[in-house]
Amino acid sequence: MKPLRITQQGIVFSIFVVLFAGFAVFLPGFLTTSNMLTLLQNVAVLGILGLAMAIVVIGRGIDLSLIAALAVPPGVVLQLVQDGHSLSYALLLAALLTLAFGLVNGWLIAYAEVPSLFATLASGLFLAGLGQAALFKLDVVQWSPGLEGFEGLGQGAVLGIPMPIVMFVGACIVVAIFLRRTRFGAFIYAIGDNPFAARSSGIPTRPLIVLQYVLAALIGMLAGLVLAASVNSMPTRIYNSTLIYDVILVVVLGGIGLAGGRGGVLNVVIGTLLIGTMLNAMTIMDVSYSGQNLVKGVVLLAAVIADSFLNPRNEETAQQGDI
Amino acid sequence: MIKSSTLQWLGRLAGASALACAAGSPAFAQKGLDEPFQGPFKQALAGKTVAYVPVAMNFDLTEGWFAGVKRGLEPYGMKVVVRDANWSTNAGAQAVTTLISEKPAAIIVHNPDVQTYAKLLQRAEAEGIYIIQINMGSSYRTSAFVGANWIEIGERDTEAVVKACQGKSNKIAIVQGALSAAASAYTLKGVENVLAKYPEVKVVSSQAADWDAAKAKAITQTVLKQHPDLCGIVGFWDGMDIGTAAAVKEAGLTGKVFLATSGGGEQKGACDLVKSGAFDLDLSYDVPTQASDMVAIIKWLLSSGMKPGTSKGSIYTTLIPVTKDNAGIDGTCWKLEQLKKQ
Secondary structure (H helix, E strand, O other): OOOOOOOHHHHHHHHHHHHHHHHHHHOOOOOOHHHHHHHHHHHHHHHHHHHHHHHHHHOOOOOOOHHHHHHHHHHHHHHHHHOOOOHHHHHHHHHHHHHHHHHHHHHHHHOOOOOHHHHHHHHHHHHHHHHHHHHOOOOEEEOOHHHOOHHHHOOOEEOOEEHHHHHHHHHHHHHHHHHHHOHHHHHHHHHHHOHHHHHHOOOOHHHHHHHHHHHHHHHHHHHHHHHHHHHOEEEHHHHHOOHHHHHHHHHHHHOOOOOOOOOOHHHHHHHHHHHHHHHHHHHHOOOOHHHHHHHHHHHHHHHHHHHHHHOOOOOOOOOOOOO | OOOHHHHHHHHHHHHHHHHHHHHOOOOOOOOOOOOOOHHHHHHHHOOOEEEEEOOOOOOHHHHHHHHHHHHHHHHHOOEEEEOOOOOOHHHHHHHHHHHHHHOOOEEEEOOOOOOOOHHHHHHHHHOOOEEEEEOOOOOOOOOEEEEOOHHHHHHHHHHHHHHHHOOOOOEEEEEEOOOOOHHHHHHHHHHHHHHOOOOOOEEEEEEEOOOOHHHHHHHHHHHHHHOOOOOEEEEOOHHHHHHHHHHHHHOOOEOOEEEEEEEOOEHHHHHHHHHOOOOOEEEEOOHHHHHHHHHHHHHHHHHHOOOOOOOOEEEEOOOEEEOHHHHOOOOOOEOHHHHHHO
8 A cells, every 4th residue: 555645745734724724713803805815915925935936946046135136126116216217117127137136146056156055145145235335225215106006016906806916826827837837847847856967868957047046036026016015115124134034934834845846836825825824813813923933933843843754854865955 | 197006095094094083992992802612612523533333324314313413513523434233233232342442532322222232332431432322222321312202202102092092992003113122112111101091992903013014014904804993003113104004005994093103204204104194193203303412412522521421311302293284394304315415
């Protein structure tokens, strides 16, 4: 008889189901349509970032500069419009900046062969520093009248569904199609699974690695625009926050191994849902800040411990830097 | 032939002697009197350095203080240098330590919390450096504290919210800053002081949003879904409460939920947002006033020549309540662009 294989994705999903059911039964006001929408809306930006990170992690890399890509290009958009430029000009310039940033990241990792951890750590610092020193006047870039209408990206609703959720769902569909239905997606899995085998079989690994980081940066910028539109400003200081750990958490918790080649969009969705459910329920219960951190820590620890018991490391495939 | 210029000169001479005769007394009566204190004052200031250690540059408060202090002291030949801690408590402590050996005349310190710099500030004063603390004080009292009285801010914001809640649901929410920040904890104390007087007011949520607009929005959205009849919110900083206001607006409750907050009173961050209806009350600790207070106390300390730490006092900033009534009036708020250019 084939033994039942329990994956991390399965574990996290069951934790999510148990928590969700528990809250739905015992917490009044949790299981309402409007609260469900709020729950999703609050983690939509985190989810979009998770998708960007997933593309890179599946290809056996990591992108620590994602928050810089979230903060700086959208900040540039708001700043340029504030200075009197048109919105389309500002968007074009920011997109070019993001593109260039992704290309530099990709080049450093694919051609200069700098480990992605260090390359993106440094490039993220550089971009955030550039923003603070040269591009922005204040670290919170305020909304200005020239952006009239653009807040629709992060506020308002389509058919009763808040915009950030619509953006997240849209991004999920696009990334899922890219990963599962295109050649490039298949190649990224191949590179993540075994880069040397991928290269030997004729896959252009270097350009594809560059593509991963360009896509991640562009998705990061999209997440930033949604965030800025939803709070009517771009708090560029977010770069100094711990958001990047939350993003990695969503990805790893969802079951995309850092060793690469595994997982997909569904894993990001599950990771995001679990984090969202916990945050939402604890806010409703008005749990104190330290209490929230405690609960978050315990749940995550439980997931990781359960995984390492049920799926012990395979010494033959385990790699340096595998988490 | 006599030149015309000579003629003019003769004419002037005649006029002047006529005036002198009319006065009757000796022609040299108007002689200046030396004011004995301005010379030493100028000497005490000239060439001295004031160091400024904010928790970070690049936001309206710290940029405004820097511009204001420079404007007030540089004309006296003083140098104002900035050591940007950039949100790192370690970097800030290191900056203060280095400054102690560099011996500037005075250090303006913006504390990230009440403990970290306390010992260092004590040492600096023992080394003969005047310490001025701005807006966020440490547990050690130095020559001067210039800044907002957070307890008063908490009390006044809450009073306003409680008043707006009269005859309504009496349900309010609190959006705190970061738990480690004294400013946030003091403000919360002020809130508690007032709420103790109104037992009928119920706090349905009191959460820390880490001075982060996105977090404030997420929390407020969840709270508003659970309590659509919420009548007021006490926010702890206008820079963060942009998010709180966005959540209220999205729920279609602008004008129904009274949002009181506080901040440095910059045009875009305060008056414009009150005008747009995002905030109902924004208590402003006017940054140019705080900068002038710091300039004044530095002038006083340096010219007095007293040993640092021998006298200790506080200059709490007089708060300006920004509401719909005065938000549109020029001068209620200040503009960073202008202050930098002046």
